[in-house]
Amino acid sequence: MKALWGEMNGRGRVVLAVAVLLLLLAPTVATRYLVSVLTLIFYFVYVGQAWNLMMGYAGQLSLGHALYVGVGGYVSAALWVHFGIGPWLGVFPAVLLAASFGAAIGWLGFRFGIEGVYFALLTIAFAEFTRIGFDHIDVVGGAGGLFIPYEEARLGEWWNLRGGQLFFYYLAFGLAAIAVLVTALLARSRLGYQWRAVREDEAAARALGIDAFRAKMKAILISSAMTAVGGVFYAFYYNSLFPAQMFEMSRSIELILGPIVGGLGTVFGPVIGAFLLTPLGEILIGVTEALGINAPGAKAVFFGLTLMVIIYLVPTGVWPWLSKTLGLTGRRS
Amino acid sequence: MTALLVVEGVGKRFRGLTAVDRVSFTLAAGEIFAVIGPNGAGKTTLFNMIAGVLKPNDGAISFCGERIDGLTPDAVCRRGIGRTFQIVRPFPGLSVEDNVLIGALLHRKDMAAARRCARDVLGRLDLYDKRGVQAASLTLPDRKRLELARALATDPKLLLLDEVMAGLRPTETDRMVEILKTLNRETGVSILLIEHVMRAVMALAGHMLVLHHGAPIASGKPEEVVRDPAVITSYLGQETVI
Ligand SMILES: Nc1ncnc2c1ncn2[C@@H]1O[C@H](COP(=O)(O)OP(=O)(O)O)[C@@H](O)[C@H]1O
Ligand SMILES: [Mg+2]
Numbered sequence: 001m002k003a004l005w006g007e008m009n010g011r012g013r014v015v016l017a018v019a020v021l022l023l024l025l026a027p028t029v030a031t032r033y034l035v036s037v038l039t040l041i042f043y044f045v046y047v048g049q050a051w052n053l054m055m056g057y058a059g060q061l062s063l064g065h066a067l068y069v070g071v072g073g074y075v076s077a078a079l080w081v082h083f084g085i086g087p088w089l090g091v092f093p094a095v096l097l098a099a100s101f102g103a104a105i106g107w108l109g110f111r112f113g114i115e116g117v118y119f120a121l122l123t124i125a126f127a128e129f130t131r132i133g134f135d136h137i138d139v140v141g142g143a144g145g146l147f148i149p150y151e152e153a154r155l156g157e158w159w160n161l162r163g164g165q166l167f168f169y170y171l172a173f174g175l176a177a178i179a180v181l182v183t184a185l186l187a188r189s190r191l192g193y194q195w196r197a198v199r200e201d202e203a204a205a206r207a208l209g210i211d212a213f214r215a216k217m218k219a220i221l222i223s224s225a226m227t228a229v230g231g232v233f234y235a236f237y238y239n240s241l242f243p244a245q246m247f248e249m250s251r252s253i254e255l256i257l258g259p260i261v262g263g264l265g266t267v268f269g270p271v272i273g274a275f276l277l278t279p280l281g282e283i284l285i286g287v288t289e290a291l292g293i294n295a296p297g298a299k300a301v302f303f304g305l306t307l308m309v310i311i312y313l314v315p316t317g318v319w320p321w322l323s324k325t326l327g328l329t330g331r332r333s
Numbered sequence: 334m335t336a337l338l339v340v341e342g343v344g345k346r347f348r349g350l351t352a353v354d355r356v357s358f359t360l361a362a363g364e365i366f367a368v369i370g371p372n373g374a375g376k377t378t379l380f381n382m383i384a385g386v387l388k389p390n391d392g393a394i395s396f397c398g399e400r401i402d403g404l405t406p407d408a409v410c411r412r413g414i415g416r417t418f419q420i421v422r423p424f425p426g427l428s429v430e431d432n433v434l435i436g437a438l439l440h441r442k443d444m445a446a447a448r449r450c451a452r453d454v455l456g457r458l459d460l461y462d463k464r465g466v467q468a469a470s471l472t473l474p475d476r477k478r479l480e481l482a483r484a485l486a487t488d489p490k491l492l493l494l495d496e497v498m499a500g501l502r503p504t505e506t507d508r509m510v511e512i513l514k515t516l517n518r519e520t521g522v523s524i525l526l527i528e529h530v531m532r533a534v535m536a537l538a539g540h541m542l543v544l545h546h547g548a549p550i551a552s553g554k555p556e557e558v559v560r561d562p563a564v565i566t567s568y569l570g571q572e573t574v575i
Contacts, residue, residue, distance in 0.1 A: 190438050190447075197435045200424035207384065207418070209410035209439040209487055 003184040007267050012328030023173060027166055035169050041278045042172035043233060048258035048270035049179035050226035055256070056265030057192060058219035059199025061116065063252050064105075064123030067130050068098040068224045070246035072231025077148055077241055078140050086160045087232050095228045101126065102224025103217070110216045124249060131247030145242040148235065161236035168237050175233060176271075179226065184267045186222075195219055196265070261310055263317025272319045280306060337362040337491055337523050338383070343392035343402070344547075345378050352378040354547040355392065360491070360540075365517055365524045367534045367555070370544035371568050376527045377419055379544070380493055383525070384416045385409035396491070411439065415489030417480040419496050419527075425469035429460055432468050432479055436486030451486055458482045458512060474505045478512075485516070491523045492516075498530040510536050535559070543568060 008016060027035050047069065054060050075097050076090035105126050109119045135143040154162045161171070186192045194215045197205035202212050235241055245251070262273025284299045314321040323329045338360040345353040353375040360366045368376050381387040383394055385406040394402040401409055410416075415436075424432050433451040441447040455461045458478045463471065468479060477497050484492060494513075498506045510533050516522055528534045534541060535555050542552040543564050551561045558564055 188444065190442065190444070193431065193435050193438055196427060196431070197424055200426055201422050203386075203406070204418070204422040204424065204483075205435070206406040207410060207416050208436045208483060209407050210435075211405075211407045 001181070003188050004181055004267070006188070007184055008329055009327070011326070012323070015326070015328055020177075027169055032165060035165055037279060037282055039165070039169045039172045039237070041274045042169075042176040043230065043237075044255065044258050044274035044278055045176035045271050046172070046179045046233075047227055047230040047255045048262075048274055049176075049183050050223050050230065051256050052259040052264065052266075052270045053183060053186060053195075053226070054219045054223035056259060056263075056269070057187065057199065058195035058216055060109075060216055060219060061120040062105075062123040062220075062223070063120045063249065063256070064125075064127035065223075065227055065255055066247050066249070066251035067101055067123070067127040068227035069231040069234060069251065069255070070127075070130065070134070070241075070243070071098040071101060072228030073235035073241055073246060074134065074140055074146065074231075075228075076232040077146055077235040080160070080236075081146065081148060082139070087236055088159065091229060091232050094232055095225045098228030098231070099221050099225040101130070102220045106217045106220035110213050124252075127247050127249065127252060131243045134243035134247065140241075143243060145240055147241075148239040150239070161233075168233075172233065172237075175229070180267060180271060182226070183270075187267055191215065191218060199265075257307065261307060261318060263319035266317065266319050268323070269317050269319040272322065273317075276310075276318065277307075335362050336360070337364075337397065338525065339393075339395045340379075340383070341393045341395075343379070343382060343389045343394060345375070345382060345387060346390050351547050353382070353389075353544075356542075356544070356547075356549050357392075358540075358542050358549070358552060360523060360525060362490075363517070363521050363523055364539050365513070365526060365537050367526045367528055367538035367541040368544060369528060369531075369534060369541060369568070373546075374544040375547035376544055377495055378547075380416070380495055380525075380527060383409070384414065384493055410487060410489075413488070413490035414493060415484030415487045415491070416493040417477075417484055417495055417497055419499070421473075421476045421480050423468035423471070423476055423479050423483075425467070427468055428464065429466050429468055429471070429479060430455065430464035433482045433486045436483040439487045454482045454486050457485075457516070459508070473500050474502075477501065478509070481512075485522075489522060491525060493525050493527075495527045496529060497526075498528055498533045501530075506530055506533055509533070513537060531559075 005013060026038060051062065051065050054062055072094040075094035076087045079085040079090040079093065080087060105123055108114065109122050114122055134140060140146045154160065156162065158167050194210045197208065197210055198212050198215050206212050258273030258277055259270040261277060262271065263269030281303060284302045288298045310318065336359045341357050342355045343353060344351065344355050356379060368379065370376055378387065382389045382402065385404045385408060388403050393400060396412055396414060401412060430451055433454055434447055437447040437450040441450060452461065452464065455464050458481060460475065460478055460482060463475065471479060481497060498509055501509060513524060514537065517524060526538060538555050540553065541555050541558050543550050543558060545567045550567060551558050551564045
């Protein structure tokens, strides 16, 4: 909490406290639809923040984060469906497997000096291979998908993530809040500064005694593990998983847009990004439907254009601009 | 005096080119030692071998009695060798203070202590007032001092300085000489200096080594070396002394 508080000046703290309070109370007045949109926003804050740690702070571009969401979701869902192992327990093997994928990608990339776009290609390749692999793993339903059955008797077993919309709302809110806190803490930690140094200039970082390989491995391990938890949430919220849908590159892109638009390497960038983009996506769906445009990709085109305008106007992200304009973050003494 | 750095018969070849040819010297603890020579003489290559960026083809480098040749740059730094780059490389997107803080965090786990150390070092190098500025917006002389500050914050026993005076005006050079002298006197840090500006070398170094086409052609006290005929013909003769 202290780390987060430290990010802000007096006015920023007030805004933050009010925003948190409003979000906690929102379900009492909001419609079911609005609650579901907010839940989705929190989910994107969470996974966006996980990706932001790796890209925004450590400077390592992953375009395959859907891999960790998918692995996390699949492992926990399969354990539940086949063995009745609940997600609170299933989350551990889920995180472990996703982090192993992260470790493998990191080791290959960082040990053999695969950098920048080539590293990004490596992350895409892993996600794609995993997608093809899952198409053929029968125990998780192959290409036909894996479903968490709807069981009347289990409704309300919140400890097994069998809750209603309201339950998922607060769960997602909790996850998002934790991700923001973790980011604020890491950003101010020794590791956070090592990450920034590696991001800015790896040779100079090493000349200051920083083991760049270790720093980058920590980034991908933390990021993949965190993202996998998001996958567990996703699986039990939506109750259906398809390889084509979970591991697709567009899923990886979707979760990185928030942090990019909001501001890379900032604590609140991914938050602002998710609060802008998720509703924008919803609005665009509504608008294209109302206009009767059902050409495939119409929504994507509008979405893309809006992103271009935002990035053109505030190239370093909305949050740095917003916090400066509104005076939410003061100068350090 | 005890030997801090011992370089023995070190050589480096790039394909056919011999960049450094069997160079040996010893740097005593607390000493300021200069390596001079014309462009392309192999000074930076020698530096990079000490700093762990390059692995020598021949010879051995020992620091505090232990072999360090072939270690990675970060391992070399953790042993107590700080360096600057001939072409400065500050962390451009970070503030001046955070640049130095990262150096200070090497041996300090506590953030507050590291920040105090960073500010202390910035004060020594006339950068305290610019601590909040983004490193990318600094002028060249300030960047050179920032490089030095960052390296100093890692508490090195030995500083490797690659042409920190290059591109500075005479008054700025004098200030840098003064800073280095004070550091050496007050903290006891040893300095290995690569320098073109002879005025600075003469003012600072207790010993110097002259490289030419990678090979050592003279070494000794600066006053003696500058009078050496081989040095005058191969190096000093072509350039303005002082
Ligand atoms: N990485 C490299 N690959 C090939 N040749 C190099 C490399 N680094 C330096 N050299 C060559 O080695 C010689 C010595 O260079 P350098 O050590 O930079 O000299 P100095 O610092 O004394 O000006 C030069 O001829 C240079 O072109
Ligand atoms: Mg050089």
